[in-house]
Amino acid sequence: MGNPVTGIGAAVVRREDARFITGAGRYTDDIRVEGQAYAVFVRSPYAHARIVEIDCAQASEIPGVVAILTGDDMQADGIGSLPCGWNVTQKDGTDMRVPPHPPLATGHVNYVGDPVAVVVAESLETARQAAEAVAVEFDELPPVVDLATAQVSAEIHAGITHNLAYEWELGDREATDAALAGAAHVTRLDLVNNRLIPNAMEPRAALGIHDAATGEHTLYTTSQNPHLARLILSAFVNVAPEHKLRIIAPDVGGGFGSKIFVYGEETTVIWAARRLRRPVKWTADRSESFLADAHGRDHLTHAELGLDAEGRFVALKVHTVANLGAYLSTFASAVPTYLYGTLLAGQYRTPCIHVEVHGVYTNTAPVDAYRGAGRPEATYVVERIVENAARETGRDPAELRRLNMIRPEDFPYQTPVALVYDTGNYEQSLDRALELADYRGFSERRRQSAANGRRRGIGFACYIEACGLAPSRLAISLGAGVGLYESGEVRFNPTGSVTVFTGTHSHGQGHETTFAQVVSHRLGVPFEAVEVVHGDTGRIEFGLGTYGSRSLAVGGSALVLAADKVIEKGRLIAAHLMESSPDNVDFEDGAYRLKDSNRSMTIQEVAFASYVPGNYPDGLEPGLSEKAFYDPENFTYPAGTHIAEVEVDEQTGVVSLVNFIAVDDFGRIVNPLVVHGQVHGGVAQGVGQALLEVGRYDATGQLLTGTMMDYCLPRADDLPDFVVDTTVTPCTHNPLGVKGCGEAGAIGSPAAVMNAVTDALGVPDLAMPATPEKVWRELRRQREQA
Amino acid sequence: MQITLSVNGRSHTLDVPENTLLVDIIRERLRLTGTHVGCDTSQCGACTVHMDGRAVKSCTVLAGQADGASITTIEGIGTVDALHPMQAAFRECHALQCGFCTPGMIMTAIDLVENTSQLDGSTVREGLKGNLCRCTGYHNIVKAVLSAADKA
Numbered sequence: 001m002g003n004p005v006t007g008i009g010a011a012v013v014r015r016e017d018a019r020f021i022t023g024a025g026r027y028t029d030d031i032r033v034e035g036q037a038y039a040v041f042v043r044s045p046y047a048h049a050r051i052v053e054i055d056c057a058q059a060s061e062i063p064g065v066v067a068i069l070t071g072d073d074m075q076a077d078g079i080g081s082l083p084c085g086w087n088v089t090q091k092d093g094t095d096m097r098v099p100p101h102p103p104l105a106t107g108h109v110n111y112v113g114d115p116v117a118v119v120v121a122e123s124l125e126t127a128r129q130a131a132e133a134v135a136v137e138f139d140e141l142p143p144v145v146d147l148a149t150a151q152v153s154a155e156i157h158a159g160i161t162h163n164l165a166y167e168w169e170l171g172d173r174e175a176t177d178a179a180l181a182g183a184a185h186v187t188r189l190d191l192v193n194n195r196l197i198p199n200a201m202e203p204r205a206a207l208g209i210h211d212a213a214t215g216e217h218t219l220y221t222t223s224q225n226p227h228l229a230r231l232i233l234s235a236f237v238n239v240a241p242e243h244k245l246r247i248i249a250p251d252v253g254g255g256f257g258s259k260i261f262v263y264g265e266e267t268t269v270i271w272a273a274r275r276l277r278r279p280v281k282w283t284a285d286r287s288e289s290f291l292a293d294a295h296g297r298d299h300l301t302h303a304e305l306g307l308d309a310e311g312r313f314v315a316l317k318v319h320t321v322a323n324l325g326a327y328l329s330t331f332a333s334a335v336p337t338y339l340y341g342t343l344l345a346g347q348y349r350t351p352c353i354h355v356e357v358h359g360v361y362t363n364t365a366p367v368d369a370y371r372g373a374g375r376p377e378a379t380y381v382v383e384r385i386v387e388n389a390a391r392e393t394g395r396d397p398a399e400l401r402r403l404n405m406i407r408p409e410d411f412p413y414q415t416p417v418a419l420v421y422d423t424g425n426y427e428q429s430l431d432r433a434l435e436l437a438d439y440r441g442f443s444e445r446r447r448q449s450a451a452n453g454r455r456r457g458i459g460f461a462c463y464i465e466a467c468g469l470a471p472s473r474l475a476i477s478l479g480a481g482v483g484l485y486e487s488g489e490v491r492f493n494p495t496g497s498v499t500v501f502t503g504t505h506s507h508g509q510g511h512e513t514t515f516a517q518v519v520s521h522r523l524g525v526p527f528e529a530v531e532v533v534h535g536d537t538g539r540i541e542f543g544l545g546t547y548g549s550r551s552l553a554v555g556g557s558a559l560v561l562a563a564d565k566v567i568e569k570g571r572l573i574a575a576h577l578m579e580s581s582p583d584n585v586d587f588e589d590g591a592y593r594l595k596d597s598n599r600s601m602t603i604q605e606v607a608f609a610s611y612v613p614g615n616y617p618d619g620l621e622p623g624l625s626e627k628a629f630y631d632p633e634n635f636t637y638p639a640g641t642h643i644a645e646v647e648v649d650e651q652t653g654v655v656s657l658v659n660f661i662a663v664d665d666f667g668r669i670v671n672p673l674v675v676h677g678q679v680h681g682g683v684a685q686g687v688g689q690a691l692l693e694v695g696r697y698d699a700t701g702q703l704l705t706g707t708m709m710d711y712c713l714p715r716a717d718d719l720p721d722f723v724v725d726t727t728v729t730p731c732t733h734n735p736l737g738v739k740g741c742g743e744a745g746a747i748g749s750p751a752a753v754m755n756a757v758t759d760a761l762g763v764p765d766l767a768m769p770a771t772p773e774k775v776w777r778e779l780r781r782q783r784e785q786a
Numbered sequence: 787m788q789i790t791l792s793v794n795g796r797s798h799t800l801d802v803p804e805n806t807l808l809v810d811i812i813r814e815r816l817r818l819t820g821t822h823v824g825c826d827t828s829q830c831g832a833c834t835v836h837m838d839g840r841a842v843k844s845c846t847v848l849a850g851q852a853d854g855a856s857i858t859t860i861e862g863i864g865t866v867d868a869l870h871p872m873q874a875a876f877r878e879c880h881a882l883q884c885g886f887c888t889p890g891m892i893m894t895a896i897d898l899v900e901n902t903s904q905l906d907g908s909t910v911r912e913g914l915k916g917n918l919c920r921c922t923g924y925h926n927i928v929k930a931v932l933s934a935a936d937k938a
């Protein structure tokens with residue numbers, strides 16, 4: 001049954017809010033420890049150069065400077081290169097090509113912002129001053145910035161020819177070519193997926209502490225996955241043995257992917273704390289975040305979609321050049337391959353698909369997962385080209401999609417690009433979205449807009465994503481360096497309250513509330529009696545963290561398994577105490593009841609008895625605390641329809657998003673308040689990509705969009721209220737029937753908005769973002785041609 | 787230089803370098819860490835506090851300008867047991883996720899409600915445009931501000 005006010009499905013107001021709305025949140029930069037020194041990084045002003053000399057003499061003289069350390073010092077201490085955790089096998093069968101990535105640059109710098117040295121001082125002011133005074137002599141090298149020509153430019157990393165990390169392919173090339181050759185119509189499209197800079201509102205930060213007496217290292221840091229960071233820092237970077245390294249990710253102010261990765265700065269901080277025998281603190285300025293957080297997206301794509309005479313898709317062929325930046329960041333290799341190519345079937349029964357991806361190095365910041373990671377890019381390709389196919393063949397875009405959709409009776413559905421979708425009902429979401437959008441009334445609204453000097457457009461995106469990362473065996477067979485299960489622990493305390501430990505991390509998602517809903521529901525104990533602990537490798541056994549909309553589907557499932565183990569052990573104790581046998585004991589709503597009498601006891605009474613085991617089953621361990629690891633069988637496949645409606649001002653080129661509808665199928669929903677919030681935030685980021693945001697470098701590799709004045713994040717007055725609804729087909733292979741909701745908003749919305757913009761303008765494509773300038777130029781071009 | 791200012795009703799006399807920013811006084815000297823720093827170009831609003839009753843970005847106020855001022859930070863407007871109506875509305879409407887922008891957002895929103903006669907969706911959006919939130923898409927923030935304005 002569960003409690004309707006606090007159980008699964010209830011819109012419970014978040015408990016973590018109490019600290020955030022009163023200013024009592026505890027983010028990394030809020031933590032101060034006795035004797036801490038301050039770190040400031042000296043960064044490369046050049047995109048590509050040889051380091052000739054680092055002269056610290058003058059800077060070291062400044063009173064208050066504790067030390068100035070370089071990559072050579074780090075190497076001398078045995079600190080290794082930052083690894084990429086996913087080996088992509090190239091189409092010729094060889095491994096991808098990975099350059100060394102020292103936490104502090106040695107020998108060469110490869111992007112503007114590449115850290116070269118760190119200054120540690122008694123005060124932040126002093127550290128800043130001294131960092132300015134460090135004189136680095138560089139020998140400039142020609143930078144490779146333009147993605148389109150990077151493969152025919154000078155080599156960035158010695159021995160990595162054509163600047164190619166990998167050439168990767170998926171699907172049947174011959175069958176796809178043949179089907180395209182025989183198609184009644186082929187739609188062709190060249191697309192740019194613009195580079196994005198994540199901009200979580202809390203900049204990255206780290207506080208490293210070393211206890212010389214015990215050898216323990218503690219790193220407070222802004223991480224989405226502290227255990228993963230510990231594993232990497234220990235196993236590959238050689239910072240400290242795993243049992244002597246504790247990583248705590250306290251309150252974290254948003255991540256969106258950018259805080260998954262193990263970066264040079266955090267690595268430097270914990271190493272410097274040991275070397276200097278001082279706690280060392282670093283907090284990024286926003287300018288540093290722009291330069292040195294991993295960026296997202298940045299693809300160039302050519303796609304061809306073949307249709308038969310009835311409009312059925314016969315083949316999709318995609319060629320993508322993906323910018324990986326200067327080094328291969330933690331999960332960078334997987335994003336434009338396994339998280340992208342595998343999604344190109346979308347919601348459709350396209351029988352033949354082939355994709356080839358070139359992962360390319362450039363002298364720009366590393367590019368890695370950003371909200372959606374590969375799936376927004378795939379959705380953009382599929383949904384933009386499907387929209388154009390409808391226009392070119394004179395079909396209604398909604399009906400062309402409907403004609404090609406995988407139908408409920410087709411599940412489980414094997415796509416031609418490796419995935420097996422377990423369940424879904426795509427038409428249902430489409431119909432609901434069409435209704436909420438009042439699609440029938442669109443032509444009348446368009447007429448009215450035209451009368452006011454505005455062009456109106458409507459755009460669809462019927463997206464699919466694969467999340468709930470990930471089945472370990474599959475991921476490892478495809479090159480992942482770690483399993484992608486999740487761990488959890490459900491611990492009854494003797495007095496009947498419950499402490500829950502999860503290896504996922506909440507940096508806005510609300511796990512402290514939603515996971516407590518799940519566990520209290522399962523155990524039948526009050527919501528208030530359940531506490532959720534996350535984000536500390538010293539308190540939680542293990543975990544893989546939060547990204548890829550995995551926390552509830554994988555982490556929540558681990559908690560269900562652990563709770564069920566608790567219930568089963570409790571059953572043995574309850575049976576003993578009620579002088580019966582376990583198979584005569586039912587468990588429901590927090591109570592064990594005998595099947596053949598009205599005797600019962602609560603699970604909390606059982607918990608107490610387990611810790612005071614006087615009258616207790618023979619051979620059973622005392623205590624009531626269980627751990628579980630959950631390894632998913634398959635990915636989960638959230639899907640839905642997003643519809644955007646825009647108005648374009650003929651005079652100014654300003655695009656206003658006047659309506660946005662998202663109908664998503666996330667499977668079962670634990671907390672609708674939280675789920676809708678996730679959709680709102682994701683949509684805002686996707687709309688930002690479509691209309692406002694782009695990370696841009698000049699030809700020399702200087703970041704032109706390095707502040708919030710130059711990089712346009714969506715503000716309140718850029719966005720409308722969103723219309724959000726859900727449909728439900730429960731996931732078939734996890735105990736909660738959930739699919740994950742964190743990224744969908746960012747996955748569907750860019751294509752929906754750009755379909756609307758190109759519809760309004762009557763053009764086949766416009767490169768994102770559709771800024772007023774770009775739109776105005778297009779309008780002028782059209783006026784001049786008319 | 788020496789300055790005297792009142793923060794959340796308590797008077798402080800401090801010796802600070804002239805180029806000290808109000809946000810650093812609040813966070814580093816007084817250790818009121820509810821006020822956040824989200825940028826270095828006065829764009830994000832995470833540092834918003836009230837100075838003599840009006841919302842200001844405390845990263846744009848120099849120590850000297852704050853001399854003699856009365857400052858209220860997020861810690862000064864309500865407590866967990868006695869929330870300010872705006873705090874309560876943010877919670878009820880799920881107007882925050884990671885919470886990083888929230889203190890600044892709430893301080894701006896209180897000023898907006900107190901100093902605007904007629905608020906609707908678009909005036910609230912206009913009034914909040916100096917504060918960035920990367921998590922919520924603003925939808926629920928707007929809802930919270932309107933709900934608090936209704937009750938005010």
Ligand code: FES
Binds near residue numbers: 824825826831846
């Ligand atoms: S810190 Fe961003 S506006 Fe003050």
Ligand code: FES
Binds near residue numbers: 508883887
């Ligand atoms: S709640 Fe995270 S930035 Fe607003």
